[in-house]
Amino acid sequence: MKDRLRVGLAGFGLLGLLACNPGARPRPAASTPQPAPATSPEDQVHQAPRSADEHAALLARAGELARALIIVDGHIDVPFRLEKTRAPGGAITEDVTRATEGGDFDLPRARAGGLNAPFMSIYVPSSYEERGGATEFADRLIDSVESIIARAPDALALARTPAEVREHFQAGKLSLALGMENGAPLAGDLAKLAHFHARGVRYITLTHSRDNHISDSSFDDARTHGGLSEFGRQVVAEMNRLGVIIDVSHVSDEAFWQVLELSRAPVLASHSSCRRFTPGWQRNMSDEMIRALAKAGGVIMINFGSSFISDEYRRRREAEQALLEAEGLDDDSAAGRARLEAWRAERPPVDFASVGQVADHVEHVIALVGVDHVGLGSDFDGLGDSLPTGLKDVSMYPNLLAELLARGHDDDELAKIAGENALRVWDAVLERAAG
Structure with a gap:
């Protein structure tokens, strides 16, 4: 569905104290990183304390913070x-209110990681733009979120406002907010925007992997509209009026700049990272874009996927995808998986990204525009087996908090990164709508 293929605190293995993905193929132990040239993206890497006692204390403190702070995740699939x-009869066969063997999210793991307000992604594949049925598919996904809440009403609640997130936090409930990934379900009808707002959708990612009738996509070279379509411009205005957050993840650079020009409210990038570390990859945001986003009051929520974090990993994955396409294979098929395993066996392994590298992206945003404009947008359950070592599921947010603590960030800064920045943008969007 999305993308795939070092350890957190420098070279010691604090992150081994929390479980990692048991299904990942073995990797050689990472060596202690060496200082990179000042012109390299790696110049953001910091050395962290190395004693066992210091690591244990950091992790314990991070666990306390994860329970005390509101953690908002901008995108979980x-x-x-x-x-x-x-199932063929229509029933969903997995219950995420209980511990599950698969996936990156369930309620017990969310509680263990301190997660409070994940945006549940109402993800509509780009193929629905052409074949139709996008509106109905989105409604069905919203139905499934409502059914999750109905299974555990004492533990879960739909969140329609930041005030509700805070209310649920005080009551010990986990808030499920709704973010629609891909505007295809609007189907050219602004009334459908009001419909999805009424159902609880609080942000919309304008497009996904291909251009749609609203916006050009960062993944599509066609550049159908040169940014936003005329209808897309109307969508921006109507989202502002209704108080729906505009999500600029996945849009083309041209569309991003047009959104900033048109929107009366701050915008989010719900699950994007920094292009400085992945040069030329438009799915991430350039420094210029991050500065403009921040100037408009917005927030970039860092995507955890290794392809978003590590250019080495991204280039390896692109080579793998090119191989499969050339041979007419799919990485979800048995034949495709076998071909990839054989291809990988002939080459040096490429490690998943590390928690430290995710923290590098967070710190890069802070260095550019300050701590008020960065958050977390993991893309859990949307990345396959490509998540960083030590950030394999929703139980592991404390690992990232520990890494940031080790780099000298205080509790107030971590509160902003964990969730307060995203809630501030959400509040601002509602205030502009009311005004």
Whole structure:
């Protein structure tokens, strides 16, 4: 569905104290990183304390913070994951209110990691733009989120406002917010925007992997509209009016700049990272874009996927995808998986990204525009087996908090990164709508 293929605190293995993905193929132990040239993206890497006592203390403190702070995750693909388990009779066969063997999210792991407000992604594949049925598919995914809440109403609640997120936090409930990934379900009708707002959708990612009738995509070279379509411009205005957050992840650079020009409210990038570390890859955001986003009051929520974090990993994955396409194979098929395993066996392994590298992206945003404009948008359940070592599922947010603590960030800064920045943007969007 999305993308795939070092350890957190420098070279010691604090992250081994929390479980990692047991299904990942073995990797050689990472050596202690060496200082990189000042012109390299790696110049953001910091050395962290190395004693066992210091590591244990950091992790314990991070666990306390994870329980005390509101952690908002801008993008988790649970609904689409569940849709893929739907039985022939129509029932979803996986229950994420209980511990699950697969996937990156379930309620017990969310509680263990301190997660409070994940945006459940109402992800509609780009193919629905052409074949139709996008509106109905989105409604079905929203139904599935409502059914999750109905299974555990004492533990879960739909969140329609930041105030509700805070209310649920005080009550010990986990908030499920809704973010629609791909505007295809609007189907050219602004009334459908009001419909999805009424159902609880609080942000919309304008497009996904291909250009749609609203916006050009960062993944599509066609550049159908040169940014936003005329209808897309109307969508921006109507989202502002209704108080729906505009999500600029996945849009082309041209569309991004047009959104900033048109929007009266701050915008989010719900699950994007920094292009400085992945040069030339338009799915991530350039420094210029991040500065403009921040100037408009917005927030970039860092995607955890290794392809978003590590250019080495991204280039390896691109080579793998090119191989499969050339041979007419799919990486979800047995033949495709076998071909990749054989191809990988002939080459040096490429490690997953590390928690430290994810922290590098967070710190790069802070260095550019300050701590008020960065958050977390993991893309859990949407990345396959490509998540960083030590950030394999929703139980592991404390690993990232520990890494940031080791780099000298205080509790107030971590509160902003964990969730307060995203909630501030959400509040600002509602205030502009009310005004």
